[in-house]
Amino acid sequence: MEKLLGAYCDEELSPSAAGKCERHLRSCSRCRQLVRDYRMLSHDLDRFGRQVGEGGDCSLWPAIRAGLLEERDAQRSPGSGKVFARILRPTWVGLALSAAAGLILFFSGVFSTERLPANYCRIESISTPEHNLLIHRGQSDGLTIIWLTE
Structure with a gap:
């Protein structure tokens, strides 16, 4: 169903397919969020196009950065701290797995x-x-x- 959401938002679907999408959207919060995101993006791109056409500032970075910061803050739970972020960094995870593999090989006698x-x-x-x-x-x-x- 997610493949049809872009066409649904652009009103490119037949009436029966659009009705099917609307029925699905009533029960699926994930797809409703995707439709909201798609519409917001379409709105921002239309506004950006008008600004460029009028000779205005064509940088979307401030709006993108603000949106990313809001999303990050919304996803961050109050219990998550910097300690876990430091421990679970890919560098530390890779190093720990390599050390464990080396110890297993050493104690299994591979190097004897x-x-x-x-x-x-x-x-x-x-x-x-x-x-x-x-x-x-x-x-x-x-x-x-x-x-x-x-």
């Missing part, structure tokens, strides 16, 4: 190497139906086999 400690030895256990074997390989890769039987 495959080097084994100097006192490493490998012990394997092999069970067969006849015997239980224990194989011990020391630092010098010497092989010691210990036969264990039950």
